[in-house]
Amino acid sequence: xxxxxxxxxxxxxxxxxxxxxxxxxxxxxxxxxxxxxxxxxxxxxxxxxxxxxxxxxxxxxxxxxxxxxxxxxxxxxxxxxxxxxxxxxxxxxxxxxxxxxxxxxxxxxxxxxxxxxxxxxxxxxxxxxxxxxxxxxxxxxxxxxxxxxxxxxxxxxxxxxxxxxxxxxxxxxxxxxxxxxxxxxxxxxxxxxxxxxxxxxxxxxxxxxxxxxxxxxxxxxxxxxxxxxxxxxxxxxxxxxxxxxxxxxxxxxxxxxxxxxxxxxxxxxxxxxxxxxxxxxxxxxxxxxxxxxxxxxxxxxxxxxxxxxxxxxxxxxxxxxxxxxxxxxxxxxxxxxxxxxxxxxxxxxxxxxxxxxxx
Numbered sequence: 353x354x355x356x357x358x359x360x361x362x363x364x365x366x367x368x369x370x371x372x373x374x375x376x377x378x379x380x381x382x383x384x385x386x387x388x389x390x391x392x393x394x395x396x397x398x399x400x401x402x403x404x405x406x407x408x409x410x411x412x413x414x415x416x417x418x419x420x421x422x423x424x425x426x427x428x429x430x431x432x433x434x435x436x437x438x439x440x441x442x443x444x445x446x447x448x449x450x451x452x453x454x455x456x457x458x459x460x461x462x463x464x465x466x467x468x469x470x471x472x473x474x475x476x477x478x479x480x481x482x483x484x485x486x487x488x489x490x491x492x493x494x495x496x497x498x499x500x501x502x503x504x505x506x507x508x509x510x511x512x513x514x515x516x517x518x519x520x521x522x523x524x525x526x527x528x529x530x531x532x533x534x535x536x537x538x539x540x541x542x543x544x545x546x547x548x549x550x551x552x553x554x555x556x557x558x559x560x561x562x563x564x565x566x567x568x569x570x571x572x573x574x575x576x577x578x579x580x581x582x583x584x585x586x587x588x589x590x591x592x593x594x595x596x597x598x599x600x601x602x603x604x605x606x607x608x609x610x611x612x613x614x615x616x617x618x619x620x621x622x623x624x625x626x627x628x629x630x631x632x633x634x635x636x637x638x639x640x641x642x643x644x645x646x647x648x649x650x651x652x653x654x655x656x657x658x659x660x661x662x663x664x665x666x667x668x669x670x671x672x673x674x675x676x677x678x679x680x681x682x683x684x685x686x687x688x689x690x691x692x693x694x695x696x697x698x699x700x701x702x703x704x705x706x707x708x709x710x711x
Contacts, residue, residue, distance in 0.1 A: 358388070358422060359688065360414065361680030362431035364396025364406075364457075365481055366503040366596070367647070371413035374681045376427055376688055387681065391416025398457035399435035400523075400596075406456070411464035423470050430477045430684035432484025432676045433457040434504075437515075454478050477687055479680070480515050482508040485645040487679030489671050492686070496641030499631055499670075501648040501655065503599045505531035507630045513683070519633035524595055530626035530655075532648060536601030538619045539608075540590060546615075547572050547583050554615035559604040564589040602647075606654040623648075624658035631663065638667025645673045 357376035362369070373389040393412035395401050401409070418426065435453030457478055465474065486498040486508075499507040505528045506521025524533045543560035545551030553571065562568035564586050573579040590598065608616035627649070636642065642663065648655040651672045660670050673679075 356425045357427045357688075358418075358425045359681065359684035360418060360426050360429045361484075361677055361684050362396075362410065362413065362429070362433070362461075363481065363484055363676040363680055364398075364410070364431065364433040365500075365646075365675075366397045366400070366434050367395055367599075369393045369396035369409045369413045370675065370677050371410075371417040372677050372681055373418045373422065373426075374684070376685060387677075388422075389417045389419065390677075391418075397434040398453040398460070403456055403460055407460040407463040407467075410461055411467050414464055414468055418468070420469065423468060426470060426474055428475045428477065428684050428688050429461070429465065429470075430479065430484075430680045430687060431457065431461055432479040432481045432680050433461075434481040436478050436480050475687075477683070479683065480508070481676055482506060482518075483510060483513065483515050484676030484679040484683060485673060486510045486643050487513065487682050488645070488673040488676050489641065489643045489679075492679065492682040493641050493643075496643065497631065497634055497636055497668075498643045498645070499627060499649060500646040501531055501627055501644070501653075502646030503532045503596060504528040505534070505627060505630065505646075507627075507634055509634050513686075517634055520630045524598075529630060530623040530648075532599040532602040533596055534626070535605050535619055535623050535648075536598040538622070539601045539605040539616070540586070540598060542615050542619065544583055544586065547579055547586075552615055555608045555611065555613045556605065556616055559608060560601065561586060563601060563604060610654075620655060620658060624655050624662055627655070627659055628662045628666075631668070632666070636666055636668055640668065642668045642670055643673055644670040645675060650674050 359374055359376050361372045361374065371391045372387045374387050391413040393409040396406060396409055398406060436457050437451040437454060461476060482498045482500060485500055494513045495511050497509055504521065507519045508515045509517040520527045520529060522528065528534055539556050540560055542551055542554055543556045546554050546557045558568040558570040561582065569582050573582060605616045605619055609620050647653060649659060649672060651674055656672060
């Protein structure tokens with residue numbers, strides 16, 4: 353391959369979208385020193401972000417990562433997108449992706465690439481966010497388990513770089529047990545319970561009222577009318593915001609636990625236990641590679657010590673990674689060398705031309 357040949361990698365999750373430009377040749381274990389440029393933008397879940405906004409976020413991240421003068425040299429684009437199903441195994445159909453998340457992600461990504469002047473026939477490969485996060489571990493492993501816990505929570509089994517089995521990832525309404533949303537909602541519920549006498553006194557009362565009302569109410573007001581007014585205002589403020597905004601309360605819970613608040617600590621203990629249960633649903637074997645990622649379980653994540661202590665009993669040791677961007681770079685390089693997952697070395701050919709998006 354010519355030195356000018358480049359690949360683009362994308363990691364789009366429930367909170368942020370990141371893109372990277374890298375040389376097409378390089379190690380499978382793609383470290384930060386191999387990346388030529390990066391860019392970031394807002395949320396990138398293909399099932400929860402409207403199509404036009406998703407295209408905007410992808411275009412913003414790509415524009416920052418790839419200078420206009422380099423776009424003609426991009427030979428492959430690999431994107432790990434939350435909401436996309438796993439890549440099909442080699443020989444499974446024609447490689448076309450028909451799940452709703454993949455269809456939405458492909459359409460948005462094609463629109464973003466066209467907007468920025470990339471070659472219309474640049475090969476594009478879509479992955480689940482779990483697949484690229486797993487590949488971000490040292491050595492770009494091909495087999496094992498991955499657990500992502502951030503705004504949401506999902507675990508998956510990866511075999512031959514294909515996602516073959518999934519546990520949870522059912523979204524804030526139906527699942528995501530132990531996630532940032534789950535922790536944030538529990539934090540608000542405990543604060544409300546402390547305000548009306550159903551629960552123990554906790555510093556979460558002050559933290560939650562300060563977040564939603566702009567002024568901390570540290571303890572339960574003595575006047576029942578005042579107490580009811582505070583509770584009603586908090587409930588109204590929560591309901592006026594998008595549901596996933598509750599995940600923003602998660603850092604308040606982790607901060608309170610770090611300062612010795614017993615109520616907050618129990619919430620984190622319960623979250624860690626639920627994440628262990630999610631992993632156990634995949635019937636892990638001792639010594640199996642277990643990659644963890646996301647704001648809660650990435651390097652230095654606030655739940656990592658609690659989670660690690662619990663999975664040690666299963667013979668598992670977490671391998672935390674910051675995000676899936678290095679994994680997407682590694683998969684892009686493997687794809688060009690014919691070693692990536694899926695038919696034709698993992699390249700999804702230009703089945704949807706710019707301007708001819710599937711309806």
